[in-house]
Amino acid sequence: xxxxxxxKLVRLLLKERMEYRGDFILSIFAxxxxxxxxxxxxxxxxxxxxxxAGWTWPEIAFLYSLGLITYALGASFSFVQMRDLxxxxxxxTFDSILIKPVNPYLYLVSRGFNLGYIAHISVSxxxxxxxxxxxxxxxxxxxxxxxxxxxxSGAMIQAGILTVIGALSFIWVRTSFMFTLFFRLKDFISYPxxxxxxxxQILLTVVIPLAFVNFYPASYLLSNETTLLPIWAxxxxxxxxxxxxxxxxxxxxxxxxxxxxxxx
Amino acid sequence: xxxxxxxxxxxxSKQLAYRSEVWLRLIGNFVTxxxxxxxxxxxxxxxxxxxxxxxxxxxxSIINTLLLALLLHGISGKVDESLKSGSIxxxxxxxxxxxxxxxxxxxxxxxxxxxxxxxxxxxIASLYFGMMPPASWTHLFAFLLALLLALLISxxxxxxxxxxxxWFMNHFALSWMLGGFITIFSGAFLPIWFFPSSWITVANLxxxxxxxxxxxxxxxxxxxxxxxxQVIAVGLGWIAGLxxxxxxxxxxxxxxxxxxxx
Amino acid sequence: MDIISVQGLTxxxxxxxxxxxxxxxxxxxxxxxxxxxxxxxxLTFSIQEGEAVGYLGPNGAGKSTMIKMMSGILVPTSxxxxxxxxxxxxxxxxxAMQIGVVFGQRSQLWWDLPVNDSFDLHKYIYKIPDATFxxxxxxxxxxxxxxxxxxKPVRQLSLGQRMRVEIAMALLHEPRILFLDEPTIGxxxxxxxxxxxxxxxxxxxxxxTIVLTTHDMKDIEEICPRxxxxxxxxxxxxxxxxxxxxxxxxxxxxxxxxREEPGLIDVPGVTLLQEExxxxxxxxxxxxxxxxxxxxxxxxxxxxxxxxxxxxxxxxVIRRLYQQLAANRQIG
Numbered sequence: 001x002x003x004x005x006x007x008k009l010v011r012l013l014l015k016e017r018m019e020y021r022g023d024f025i026l027s028i029f030a031x032x033x034x035x036x037x038x039x040x041x042x043x044x045x046x047x048x049x050x051x052x053a054g055w056t057w058p059e060i061a062f063l064y065s066l067g068l069i070t071y072a073l074g075a076s077f078s079f080v081q082m083r084d085l086x087x088x089x090x091x092x093t094f095d096s097i098l099i100k101p102v103n104p105y106l107y108l109v110s111r112g113f114n115l116g117y118i119a120h121i122s123v124s125x126x127x128x129x130x131x132x133x134x135x136x137x138x139x140x141x142x143x144x145x146x147x148x149x150x151x152x153s154g155a156m157i158q159a160g161i162l163t164v165i166g167a168l169s170f171i172w173v174r175t176s177f178m179f180t181l182f183f184r185l186k187d188f189i190s191y192p193x194x195x196x197x198x199x200x201q202i203l204l205t206v207v208i209p210l211a212f213v214n215f216y217p218a219s220y221l222l223s224n225e226t227t228l229l230p231i232w233a234x235x236x237x238x239x240x241x242x243x244x245x246x247x248x249x250x251x252x253x254x255x256x257x258x259x260x261x262x263x264x
Numbered sequence: 265x266x267x268x269x270x271x272x273x274x275x276x277s278k279q280l281a282y283r284s285e286v287w288l289r290l291i292g293n294f295v296t297x298x299x300x301x302x303x304x305x306x307x308x309x310x311x312x313x314x315x316x317x318x319x320x321x322x323x324x325s326i327i328n329t330l331l332l333a334l335l336l337h338g339i340s341g342k343v344d345e346s347l348k349s350g351s352i353x354x355x356x357x358x359x360x361x362x363x364x365x366x367x368x369x370x371x372x373x374x375x376x377x378x379x380x381x382x383x384x385x386x387x388i389a390s391l392y393f394g395m396m397p398p399a400s401w402t403h404l405f406a407f408l409l410a411l412l413l414a415l416l417i418s419x420x421x422x423x424x425x426x427x428x429x430x431w432f433m434n435h436f437a438l439s440w441m442l443g444g445f446i447t448i449f450s451g452a453f454l455p456i457w458f459f460p461s462s463w464i465t466v467a468n469l470x471x472x473x474x475x476x477x478x479x480x481x482x483x484x485x486x487x488x489x490x491x492x493x494q495v496i497a498v499g500l501g502w503i504a505g506l507x508x509x510x511x512x513x514x515x516x517x518x519x520x521x522x523x524x525x526x
Numbered sequence: 527m528d529i530i531s532v533q534g535l536t537x538x539x540x541x542x543x544x545x546x547x548x549x550x551x552x553x554x555x556x557x558x559x560x561x562x563x564x565x566x567x568x569l570t571f572s573i574q575e576g577e578a579v580g581y582l583g584p585n586g587a588g589k590s591t592m593i594k595m596m597s598g599i600l601v602p603t604s605x606x607x608x609x610x611x612x613x614x615x616x617x618x619x620x621x622a623m624q625i626g627v628v629f630g631q632r633s634q635l636w637w638d639l640p641v642n643d644s645f646d647l648h649k650y651i652y653k654i655p656d657a658t659f660x661x662x663x664x665x666x667x668x669x670x671x672x673x674x675x676x677x678k679p680v681r682q683l684s685l686g687q688r689m690r691v692e693i694a695m696a697l698l699h700e701p702r703i704l705f706l707d708e709p710t711i712g713x714x715x716x717x718x719x720x721x722x723x724x725x726x727x728x729x730x731x732x733x734x735t736i737v738l739t740t741h742d743m744k745d746i747e748e749i750c751p752r753x754x755x756x757x758x759x760x761x762x763x764x765x766x767x768x769x770x771x772x773x774x775x776x777x778x779x780x781x782x783x784x785r786e787e788p789g790l791i792d793v794p795g796v797t798l799l800q801e802e803x804x805x806x807x808x809x810x811x812x813x814x815x816x817x818x819x820x821x822x823x824x825x826x827x828x829x830x831x832x833x834x835x836x837x838x839x840x841x842x843v844i845r846r847l848y849q850q851l852a853a854n855r856q857i858g
Contacts, residue, residue: 008650012636012643019638019679023434030437030444037444041453048458049307096634098599100651101622177288184295191299195306260615261601 001106009110017115024116031119035068039127053192059222060191062131065124066214067189070154072120078159079179081112082166086175089259098260105163105252135222143221146238150217153241157213158186160241163248170255189214212240267360268368275372279380286380293329293385294392300325300453301393314457320484321455323396326389327480328452333377333385335475336370336415339422340435363510367419374415399485406492410479413499417474420506427513430520445470451477457486471502528608529703529735530573530596535605537566537591537759565591567759568605575702578729578736580746580753580767588759589739593705596737597627610702623652626696630708634692635680641691642676645698652699659698666694669724686717693721697728703735704728710745722748755847762847778810778817779836785829793823804831 017024042064046057055063085108088094097104097111137143161182169175185208193201193215204211220234304321307313343366346352356362389395398404425442429435446452449472456467456477467473478495481487487495540560565588573579583589594600595607598614598621607614610621635644649659667673670690675683683691689709696704706725710718726749729736738750746753746767753770755763763770784804791798795811810817817835824830 005650008647012639012647015643016636016638023437026432026434026437027440030440033441033444034447035444037447040448044448044459044463045454047460048454049313052303053306091632093632095594095599096629096632098618099597099622099625099627099634101619102651177285180288180292184292187295187299191303195302196299197302260599 001103001110006110010113013113013115027116028119032123035120035123053195055192058131058134061127062135062222063192063214063218064190065128065131066154066218068124069121069128070151070213071158072117072124073155074158075162076114076117077109078162080114081108082162083179085166086169089169104256105249147221149238153238154213156241156245157209160244160248161208163252167252167255170259185210209240209244212237268364271365271368272372272375275369276376279373279376289381290385290388293333294388296329297325297389297393319394319396322393323484324455324480326393326395327483328476330382330385331414331476331479332452333381334374334415335418336374336422338373339366339370339419340425340429340439342366343426344429344435363423366423370419398483402489403482403485406496407479407483409496410482413496413503414475414479416503417471417506420503420510423510424506427510427517430517446472446475449473450475474499474502528572529575529610531608532569532571533606535566535569535607536603537595537600538603539563539565564759569761571754571761571764573735573737575735576733577752578750580750581737581739582746582753583756587756589756590707593707593739597625597705623699624702626701626704628692628696628706628709630711633688637681638679640677640679645695648695648698654699658700662698662700666697669727670694670720686713689713689717689721693724701734703737706738708740710740710742725749779807780810780817780821781805781807781834782830783832785831788828791824793820796820
């Protein structure tokens with residue numbers, strides 16, 4: 001997999017989408033409306049109650065948008081690809097990838113790169129920037145760098161988890177329920193984690209590190225306390241992502257080898 | 265009538281095959297309620313906000329979450345599937361009303377959810393979080409009526425989307441868009457009594473509040489006995505209005521279908 | 527130099543017992559009950575560069591499994607397998623550059639995009655230099671007559687057109703070996719002809735080694751001078767097509783419905799296969815006389831109500847082969 005190959009694939013994927021242009025535009029519009037709905041509910045809530053666990057509206061908007069943008073980035077490289085892997089394995093279409101002189105994971109992920117998340121990214125990016133302006137934070141270049149690294153890391157955490165679930169379809173074959181579990185757990189990180197108690201916070205820090213996606217980076221950047229992690233753990237955030245992704249990748253390749261050994 | 269009930273029974277038994285996913289839905293419901301409860305706890309605590317207590321909000325969240333499982337969401341998806349697979353042709357040929365077929369089929373799924381998901385979830389939720397009893401017998405009765413209204417309205421909205429999909433060709437996007445409005449105006453998370461007044465006005469002009477807020481508010485007694493019947497009457501009005509809209513679109517859609525050569 | 531060398535190759539599948547439901551999925555983590563199925567059983571053969579070999583067998587004979595092992599997708603359970611001098615599953619990427627695979631049932635093309643977009647992508651994936659790409663493309667466009675629809679989206683092509691495009695694409699990177707898994711299945715006669723002619727040319731002129739699995743004897747006859755027949759994972763025949771035809775090829779199944787019970791028909795080369803009352807199925811071995819002449823002979827002595835003639839299909843040819851093999855084992 002090279003950059004040229006990837007950009008070629010993206011060009012073709014875009015061309016494919018444009019074949020159904022009206023559809024694509026309608027989807028984008030629908031996503032914007034749908035996510036606007038989510039934001040508006042939270043905004044109305046805070047209008048009434050002023051804060052949630054000490055977090056103001058711009059802070060909550062920042063937290064939520066960080067979660068959404070990292071999801072969109074990570075999922076565009078993983079969700080649909082991993083979800084459909086189960087079908088590909090069943091129908092044998094996965095073999096067509098193994099024929100090619102490319103890394104099967106990278107090709108699967110690139111070939112299925114999902115342009116549909118553009119709306120998520122636009123909306124959440126817009127609100128993220130708005131929140132940053134509203135909050136009037138005096139950030140250094142280091143802080144901005146931290147934010148970018150946190151976004152990349154957050155995307156990688158989610159892509160990594162989704163990849164692990166995909167890898168399981170080489171072994172278990174029925175994985176759709178795990179995706180639902182993932183989305184249920186992800187609901188927690190839309191809100192400040194301390195309100196859910198220590199158990200959830202530990203679960204989402206140590207077992208399935210979703211807290212590193214947005215809660216810890218937002219806490220550090222907004223100077224709120226994170227209750228569980230000390231200050232020096234700030235720089236763990238950009239590390240968790242690549243670690244997660246690496247684990248997911250390794251597990252996936254292990255699964256693919258099993259597929260070749262145990263038979264399709 | 266008996267034929268339609270058969271459809272309900274058939275849909276019910278079809279869902280039985282997915283029994284193993286019940287526990288997943290139970291966890292899902294639990295998590296959803298948990299998240300809402302903790303947020304309300306953080307924000308209300310032991311106080312009263314506009315006369316509303318935490319216990320009331322907990323009951324509100326439970327009702328809304330479980331109601332969601334009962335509503336007829338899958339209508340537009342089912343129609344889309346029929347269109348894609350071509351089975352729509354055989355379904356339309358039969359000497360039955362297609363919309364009624366969809367309704368009763370959807371109710372089969374609702375019944376299944378009621379028995380296998382909602383009942384156990386209700387038990388778990390009331391044990392773990394605590395659930396308030398209905399405000400009075402009248403309110404309980406009106407609550408059940410409101411549930412029926414919610415089911416019918418959700419069905420009509422889903423059917424409306426299927427019809428619109430005849431022109432837009434994409435039921436999923438339309439459904440998603442509608443979902444955005446429902447998220448806000450059904451009051452599923454934030455009850456309408458907490459809305460700013462201008463938003464309350466808008467909410468009252470839309471049918472979505474019947475899909476979450478109204479049944480829950482009736483149950484809790486926040487809608488008084490005087491207002492009760494008015495609210496239900498308006499709900500019925502919405503159903504009538506949607507029926508007319510749907511019927512009109514149906515005739516237009518059939519014309520379009522015929523023009524396109526089926 | 528053997529381009530493909532297979533020695534005592536075996537491939538077993540584990541069929542894991544599936545438990546229903548979600549508790550079942552959890553259970554299968556801890557208990558693993560399975561049955562072992564033999565898809566390929568101690569196969570031995572070798573193929574030289576430039577050969578065109580037909581790989582035949584009834585369904586479930588292990589043909590696709592063999593192709594998958596040779597192309598590096600599947601790992602053999604035991605035995606030795608070398609393709610292009612390497613072990614396929616260990617050298618998957620290197621071999622992939624020099625191998626082309628066409629699946630009859632699965633498309634590798636982009637459904638909604640014009641054909642040449644798929645070709646273009648192929649060029650990037652296989653890192654084909656411009657000049658080579660243009661040359662090979664021109665060759666395929668010409669020989670397969672696909673120029674007219676190269677700008678059409680794949681979804682608008684007929685099955686025959688699509689198959690031609692798939693084969694063309696598989697050759698764009700100049701593979702030394704071309705594997706084809708049932709390429710002519712479901713095609714009309716004209717399309718089959720076109721493809722067979724093309725593959726023959728590719729093999730004879732471009733010296734591309736071809737390994738072709740099929741149900742269709744005609745594919746073999748037109749393209750492959752040599753054929754390997756497998757049944758239930760075992761090698762049943764490995765040799766030239768003409769030799770096999772001499773042995774069994776022109777057998778015919780003839781169903782004769784008599785007016786009265788004829789008793790034993792004593793005509794050389796005519797064997798009774800089965801009977802249903804007055805309706806009897808005979809196997810006519812290859813002989814000097816035509817089927818017509820033999821039937822006339824019979825008709826001269828018995829009243830015949832109805833006759834129907836079927837060419838022995840591949841299934842029965844193979845069954846006969848297998849029976850002979852078993853018979854030879856018993857004798858020798």
